[in-house]
Amino acid sequence: MTTRREFIKGMAGASATVCCGLGITSILESCTTSHLQAPIRGTRIEIESSLFLEKSYLVITNVKLPAPIYLHKNGDSYIASLMLCTHKQCELNITGATLSCPCHGAQFSKEGVVIQGPAETDLQHFIVTSNGTKVIIDLKK
Numbered sequence: 001m002t003t004r005r006e007f008i009k010g011m012a013g014a015s016a017t018v019c020c021g022l023g024i025t026s027i028l029e030s031c032t033t034s035h036l037q038a039p040i041r042g043t044r045i046e047i048e049s050s051l052f053l054e055k056s057y058l059v060i061t062n063v064k065l066p067a068p069i070y071l072h073k074n075g076d077s078y079i080a081s082l083m084l085c086t087h088k089q090c091e092l093n094i095t096g097a098t099l100s101c102p103c104h105g106a107q108f109s110k111e112g113v114v115i116q117g118p119a120e121t122d123l124q125h126f127i128v129t130s131n132g133t134k135v136i137i138d139l140k141k
């Protein structure tokens with residue numbers, strides 16, 4: 001026979017499982033749709049342009065980078081911005097249509113332009129070229 005305490009404890013666990021399950025699913029979906037761990041070859045990162053068929057951006061990660069790169073597609077061109085706040089070097093989060101800083105609240109557009117301070121400088125950009133099948137980010141400064 002189940003006591004009242006066991007019943008409540010079981011329900012709390014079930015609720016947590018459902019909530020966490022939904023949360024993990026959402027996180028995994030967003031990870032599989034926009035995050036990409038890419039190798040650096042020399043000073044370049046090459047990405048298949050087909051990855052952009054249904055996406056407007058990718059978040060490129062590599063342990064050699066100081067922060068991920070936000071690679072935004074705008075029509076036929078690409079903009080690559082280092083997701084490192086220019087105020088005090090905190091890593092940025094993607095918040096809807098902007099990149100936001102969790103440290104002091106600066107916001108940047110998808111193109112890496114300052115929208116809201118305290119940051120005063122746009123994000124570091126990288127030169128991006130595309131040959132139709134590949135998108136190439138040049139990490140040289």
Ligand code: FES
Nearest residue numbers: 085087088101104
């Ligand atoms: S470090 Fe980003 S706003 Fe201060």
